[in-house]
Structures are given as structure tokens and as C-alpha cells.
Amino acid sequence: MTDRLFTETLLDAVGEDLLRSRLSEDFVRADVGAQTVAPLLTFQALSDLLSTHQLEPPRLRLHRAGRPVPLNDYTEPVEASGVARRLVRPEALYEQLRNGASLVLDGIDRLHPPIRAAADDLMRLVHERVQVNLYLIWGDSHGFNTHWDDHDTFIVQVAGTKHWQVHGQGTRPYPMKEDTDHSHRPPEGTVWEGVVRPGEILHVPRGWWHTVTGTGDVSMHLTFGFTRATGVDWARWLVDRLHEVEFARTDLPRFASPEERRKHQHELLRHLLDLAEQHGIDDFLADRDSRFPRRQSFSLPWAVDGSTPGPDTVMEFTPILPSALREESEKVALTVAGRRYAFPKTAQPLLEVLVKARTLTVAELAERAGVPVDTAAALARTLVRHHLVLLK
Structure with a gap:
């Protein structure tokens, strides 16, 4: 295949x-x-x-x-x-x-x-x-x-x-x-x-x-x-994060003395090194994955009219890369294409099955998650509106 x-x-x-x-x-x-x-x-x-x-x-x-x-x-x-x-x-x-x-x-x-x-x-x-x-x-x-x-x-x-x-x-x-x-x-x-x-x-x-x-x-x-990520990409990512540092946003002392400019440069380097220590390569790659785009695909009429899919309707998870689910108090969340989506904790078994299987019918999702078909169909209706699944 x-x-x-x-x-x-x-x-x-x-x-x-x-x-x-x-x-x-x-x-x-x-x-x-x-x-x-x-x-x-x-x-x-x-x-x-x-x-x-x-x-x-x-x-x-x-x-x-x-x-x-x-x-x-x-x-x-x-x-x-x-x-x-x-x-x-x-x-x-x-x-x-x-x-x-x-x-x-x-x-x-x-x-x-x-x-x-x-x-x-x-x-x-x-x-x-x-x-x-x-x-x-x-x-x-x-x-x-x-x-x-x-x-x-x-x-x-x-x-x-x-x-x-x-x-x-x-x-x-x-x-x-x-x-x-x-x-x-x-x-x-x-x-x-x-x-x-x-x-x-x-x-x-x-x-x-x-x-x-x-x-x-x-x-x-x-x-x-x-094209794979390189050290240049990590460095650019770190530089973008300098916007969070107040000192980095200050003007460069163009008209100050050479000694003052050197001190300013050393302070900038210190902040950049601190960012590099706090946000290493693993953080960069994880952030890059969380922003990975979805395919341009459409699911009509479901995403517009809000109709409820039947048991035999096929669901296809749209994120290309595996999505990590995070438990957050009474919710479960996932980040897709740089956007965070939060769902009630009761949706976690369904989402875990969907993320792993990627493509299955509403009835299969319900059976594997151990929930009623109506519950799986309701989640599918929500997911399709946010372009997290395609319905066929």
C-alpha cells in the first residue's frame, strides 16, 4: 500500500x-x-x-x-x-x-x-x-x-x-x-x-x-x-525568541563609546546563551512538529451543515504527524498546525484510538474506545468542524 x-x-x-x-x-x-x-x-x-x-x-x-x-x-x-x-x-x-x-x-x-x-x-x-x-x-x-x-x-x-x-x-x-x-x-x-x-x-x-x-x-x-532542520534553523528559532527578552528589544548603542558597545554585546550574548540553555534542540524539534501543517483537504457537507455521521461513516484523522495528547486538569488537549485544541476528559479514549488508527468508521471508533456509537458520532461532528478529521 x-x-x-x-x-x-x-x-x-x-x-x-x-x-x-x-x-x-x-x-x-x-x-x-x-x-x-x-x-x-x-x-x-x-x-x-x-x-x-x-x-x-x-x-x-x-x-x-x-x-x-x-x-x-x-x-x-x-x-x-x-x-x-x-x-x-x-x-x-x-x-x-x-x-x-x-x-x-x-x-x-x-x-x-x-x-x-x-x-x-x-x-x-x-x-x-x-x-x-x-x-x-x-x-x-x-x-x-x-x-x-x-x-x-x-x-x-x-x-x-x-x-x-x-x-x-x-x-x-x-x-x-x-x-x-x-x-x-x-x-x-x-x-x-x-x-x-x-x-x-x-x-x-x-x-x-x-x-x-x-x-x-x-x-x-x-x-x-x-529539507531537514539544521543548526541554522535552531539558531533562527532562538533569535525569534529574543523578542521575549526586554534587553534584546532595546536599541543598539550606536553612538556610545566602544567599551559601552562591547558591554551591550556581551549582555546580548548572555541572553542568547541563556535561551539556548533553556530551549535546546529537543524543544525546537518538538515545537517544529507541533506546527507541522495539515494537507489542504475538505469535508463537505459535514463541516458546514453539522449533520451527524452514521455508524459506517469513515473518519480520517487530518494531522500528518502523530499528535501527542496532554492531560490538563479536566481536559485533554492536542496541538495541530500550531493551534491548541482542548476537549472534555471523557473524549480521551476516543482521541487515543483515533490518533493511533488514523482511519476508521464511527462504529469502529466507538467499539475500540468502549463507548456508545452516538458518543463517537458526536465527537466526529465536532472534529470535522475544526478540520481535525475528514468524513467520507
């Missing part, structure tokens, strides 16, 4: 050390089987997406030999609701693909439920936001030159084959998107080289140079990209 592709299937193939020592640090290759990844995307499903969504550059774009294909070669200007758009012309797209262009579609996880489920699963594994891009090419050409990415990636080969050369970390280890130096060079040689086939998954860490070319056949792969 796509909603367990990473947390179960990949971990079973690679081992638990993937997270402890290899994630973001080492190239990883695993074969989970073509039949495992086949449900992610088929050519028919892709054709349907292109037919039913008005996708246009830069979200959908073509590249050939390291350069973008001119828009006029495969799109035409149109006007929709008074807004100028670029419409992809099917016959022109086919011709460009026949001539070796590579099609890129960003954010396909927001369009296709099986890929969205896999992306959510990866988010639960790495506790970072994930975006999935599609890459499709025919022939033996390449869309991009040798390059590195400013984020970690899992490459999932869905159809056909592609030739990969993974060169490794360049002359500037751990480069970032917002970095002071983007002029670093790739290393000599390769860490791994080979042909990737359907069912194979590659993990290429941030900053690792790689070269990817077609093999003469078709190739369709998905890139699951995510």
Missing part, C-alpha cells in the same frame, strides 16, 4: 539504521519490487491528470540537454476568466517528448491520492514536509546536466529505466538553498553507477552531485524531496 511505502516497505528492505545513520549522510539503494510502486502512478492516471487539470509552466515544464524548452514550442497563450494562461498543446507535447525532452511536473502529490498517501507516509518517517515531482522522458537524452539538489531526495522508479551516476558530496559539504556559496564543484569519480528499474528506490542526500540520462527506453520516476 502506498501509505506504508516508506515507514514499512522501505525500512524492511534497508533496515532501521536508515534513520539513525544513513539519512542525509549516505547514498542508499533498495529494490522494493515493481508491483509495490505500480499503484503510485500509471500512464492512464497521468493522462487523466493532464486532461483534467489546467497545468502550465512553471509547474509543468520541459527540459532538454540541461536547458528549458521554449514555452512557445509546446504551449499557446489563452485567456481564462480574464487571466492570461499558457495551455499545453497535446500534439506539441508529444513531439517534444519524441525528440528527447524531459517532462517535469511539480507537486504531483497535490493532484493524485496514491502519491499523496506515500508522501504523507514519508513525512511521518522523516518529520519534514515533502513535495513529489514527476520526471518523464523517452530516449537516451537528459533533461538536466550534472547537478546537486538543495534538499534530500528519495527517487522511486515507476516505469522504464534510467541510468544514474551518483558522484557524492562536492567541495562544499551540506550546501543550502539560502547559502553564501553556490560555486562548489563535484568530486572526481562516482559513488555508484547503474541502471535503475521499476521498484528501485534511491536516496540521494542534499548536496550530492549526480548525472541522470535516459537509456533509450521510457523512464518515469517520482522524486520525493524534503
Whole structure:
């Protein structure tokens, strides 16, 4: 199942050390089987997406030999609701693909439920936001030159084959998107080289140079990209907390003596170090998790008309990451996307089951929590109004 592709299937193939020592640090290759990844995307499903969504550059774009294909070669200007758009012309797209262009579609996880489920699963594994891009090419050409990415990636080969050369970390280890130096060079040689086939998954860490070319056949792969928290992010978080410190809010003594400016600087450093001691990395990561966004999803008509769901109505918990329940006097609370929600203590058994199961019917929730179905339905009616569950 796509909603367990990473947390179960990949971990079973690679081992638990993937997270402890290899994630973001080492190239990883695993074969989970073509039949495992086949449900992610088929050519028919892709054709349907292109037919039913008005996708246009830069979200959908073509590249050939390291350069973008001119828009006029495969799109035409149109006007929709008074807004100028670029419409992809099917016959022109086919011709460009026949001539070796590579099609890129960003954010396909927001369009296709099986890929969205896999992306959510990866988010639960790495506790970072994930975006999935599609890459499709025919022939033996390449869309991009040798390059590195400013984020970690899992490459999932869905159809056909592609030739990969993974060169490794360049002359500037751990480069970032917002970095002071983007002029670093790739290393000599390769860490791994080979042909990737359907069912194979590659993990290429941030900053690792790689070269990817077609093999003469078709190739369709998905890139699951995510950016992990760094020491820079923790430092920024601490600096934001300086707003709570009165001394930090005072003006810098620009026109004071050098000695007074030094004293002011030392006092600022003392407050910053105090904050670092009080709010360590664990606190930062916990706060980051508590602010993790939900998927943009909707539950109509339930969330508007307030109707009571029946026993067979399916409930799906919307928070992507597991939510920790906290007992607070006569209430139980959880924080989702930076917002705290409090419920009567009697709701705790129901919430514990829902957080763990994530998807189940109202009747199943009631049975597992040991409460009447009407009680579970009433909670579902409340949760859907706050976008904590979807009802289906």
C-alpha cells in the first residue's frame, strides 16, 4: 500500500539504521519490487491528470540537454476568466517528448491520492514536509546536466529505466538553498553507477552531485524531496525568541563609546546563551512538529451543515504527524498546525484510538474506545468542524 511505502516497505528492505545513520549522510539503494510502486502512478492516471487539470509552466515544464524548452514550442497563450494562461498543446507535447525532452511536473502529490498517501507516509518517517515531482522522458537524452539538489531526495522508479551516476558530496559539504556559496564543484569519480528499474528506490542526500540520462527506453520516476532542520534553523528559532527578552528589544548603542558597545554585546550574548540553555534542540524539534501543517483537504457537507455521521461513516484523522495528547486538569488537549485544541476528559479514549488508527468508521471508533456509537458520532461532528478529521 502506498501509505506504508516508506515507514514499512522501505525500512524492511534497508533496515532501521536508515534513520539513525544513513539519512542525509549516505547514498542508499533498495529494490522494493515493481508491483509495490505500480499503484503510485500509471500512464492512464497521468493522462487523466493532464486532461483534467489546467497545468502550465512553471509547474509543468520541459527540459532538454540541461536547458528549458521554449514555452512557445509546446504551449499557446489563452485567456481564462480574464487571466492570461499558457495551455499545453497535446500534439506539441508529444513531439517534444519524441525528440528527447524531459517532462517535469511539480507537486504531483497535490493532484493524485496514491502519491499523496506515500508522501504523507514519508513525512511521518522523516518529520519534514515533502513535495513529489514527476520526471518523464523517452530516449537516451537528459533533461538536466550534472547537478546537486538543495534538499534530500528519495527517487522511486515507476516505469522504464534510467541510468544514474551518483558522484557524492562536492567541495562544499551540506550546501543550502539560502547559502553564501553556490560555486562548489563535484568530486572526481562516482559513488555508484547503474541502471535503475521499476521498484528501485534511491536516496540521494542534499548536496550530492549526480548525472541522470535516459537509456533509450521510457523512464518515469517520482522524486520525493524534503529539507531537514539544521543548526541554522535552531539558531533562527532562538533569535525569534529574543523578542521575549526586554534587553534584546532595546536599541543598539550606536553612538556610545566602544567599551559601552562591547558591554551591550556581551549582555546580548548572555541572553542568547541563556535561551539556548533553556530551549535546546529537543524543544525546537518538538515545537517544529507541533506546527507541522495539515494537507489542504475538505469535508463537505459535514463541516458546514453539522449533520451527524452514521455508524459506517469513515473518519480520517487530518494531522500528518502523530499528535501527542496532554492531560490538563479536566481536559485533554492536542496541538495541530500550531493551534491548541482542548476537549472534555471523557473524549480521551476516543482521541487515543483515533490518533493511533488514523482511519476508521464511527462504529469502529466507538467499539475500540468502549463507548456508545452516538458518543463517537458526536465527537466526529465536532472534529470535522475544526478540520481535525475528514468524513467520507
